[in-house]
Amino acid sequence: MDELRQAIKDAVDAGITNYKGLSAAIKKNHAYVQQFVERGTPRELKERDERLIRDIISRGPGPQTAPSSGRQTAFKPIITPGSELVGARDFPIFAAAQGGEGHVIITFDPVEMVKRPAILEGVRDAYGVLLTGSSMEPAYWPGDMALVHPHLPPARDSDVVLFHVPPHNEAEAIIKRLTSFNDSEWRLKQYNPAMEFTESRVEWSICHRVVGKYNAR
Template sequence: MSDEAGRARLLELAQASRASLASLSAMIGRNPSYLQQFVRKGSPRKLEEQDRRKLAEFFGVSETELGAPEENSYDSRLDATASSGGWVEVPRLDIGASAGPGALPVGEQAFDTFRFSARWLREQGFEGAQLSAIKVEGDSMEPLLRDGDEILVDRAPRAFRDGVHVVRLGDTVMVKRVASAGQGRFALLSQNMAYPPVEVAADEVEIIGRVVWKGGRV
């Protein structure tokens, strides 16, 4: 794939997953304008190999889609390779999804990974998903989600349907049950009845991804 096509594909993937180029730059440890300059100005001309691989892992695509030569390409969609032995690494992002009054995210940079069996992911119907792991903070989604639970969020672009999602409202990242409220509006609902529902216009909220799995201490 040409350098220009790789830049266009990166922009397409970012827009589809509703991830800003600034947040993606932070995720790979670069300054906020790094990927903006790469996409808009072609500077740098090519992504560093480690940066390209982190982005490919995040989006769940082959590095060739981001401009890597075929012979040097990593494909995170492959179930088993000699190095992974059939395991898929899911990034743990350095943010908390508030299940309370709301919290400002510190950043969106992966600080660790969970390793999942590729077979288990297929059995759960997660093949093709763009998974990230984040921690739940607060009690508004109890008893479904508790403070400290880790959740898997599928950021792959899909048609919206009601369910539990991680959303961004202003600068706040939160996990809520999101339901269509008609006429271009969404209702953000808590499981804990102590928290009233919040209704917002569709253009006021960014749906980051759907919560597809949870894990936590007993």
Template sequence: MVETDPRAALADLAAARGDSLAALSAILGRNAAYLQQFVRRGSPRTLAERDRRMLAAYFGVDETMLGAIARPAPFRLPRLDVAASAGPGALVDGEIVLGTDAIDPALADRLGLRDGQAAIIRVRGDSMAPGLLDGDHIVVDTADRWPGPRGGVFVIRIDSATMVKRVVPGVDGLLVSSDNPEAGAVPTGEVAIVGRVVWQMRVLR
């Protein structure tokens, strides 16, 4: 990616519109020499955020052209109309996308998420309390479908029921349990892992 010199960019934008640097300085409420000194002497070294924002809006360009630091795009993931039950299991006929939410790309990178391989799902029930509560939204990494020797919390399907449970590998297959000791028994049947729960999105209560 080729970086643009903000001083040269400003001079080119002003010349293209026939605006003098003095006139542009006046628009900013600065003295007449302000932008001329910026372009020709490099003083100030960078434009003030307010000045940069006003000039970008005036010329209809992105602020990065005038020296703003480019911010990485947010990591977007679908919010599914699926309740991952922390109780007996929610019946699911299909996964309907309600919309998309965004998380910080640095967080997505730290969690190891990849585009198209993560989703947000709502928790229903309290069998995973106190870690997960009814109504919590969780980020599920659908690329991670193996618990490993230490296990973890996963969204799983047993028959047509979708639920969130703790899963660890056992001698005879996967062992599924609830964190809440007062929860009812986990349904029996073949376990299919949807993905690992990697983040909890909770509104303060």
């Protein structure tokens, strides 16, 4: 037993395990193993407990035996491969040209296909828009990319893309903050210059939600 006591003491001093963890592993009170090592109580461990403790010491740190508090151990990060953060390169990016009265003309002929962001993984017809103009600064700067979910319902205090007609080859659009709406109107906000205004839901019948953005590259 003296050899086992010394082996336990050496493992604890090295930060491989701790007394509390070893006691828990053999289903004893938290001070049981420490008393065994430092006070000789009990004089001997059961064969099953001795075997388990020797096995834990030989294997090093494990789920049963967290390192002693106060001792620093090497940080072992779990690295998520980049391939799991984004999907396939099948996400279309469309260009927006400045139109009149703060409107943009979005041409639905992709200027680029990029890795699909995780937030839009599996979303049919999702797309990105390269923004132009300054009416939404500082939320969006020219060259930022809005990430658009075309199937989410309108939601207050969200950014949206409104269309006159369903997007096809190209369409006139408004990219603004949706503050509220009713059966007949959208209430919208822009930041530069700061203003709020309403638009008819009959004229702007298509509403797509912006769910994120990429900063200008």
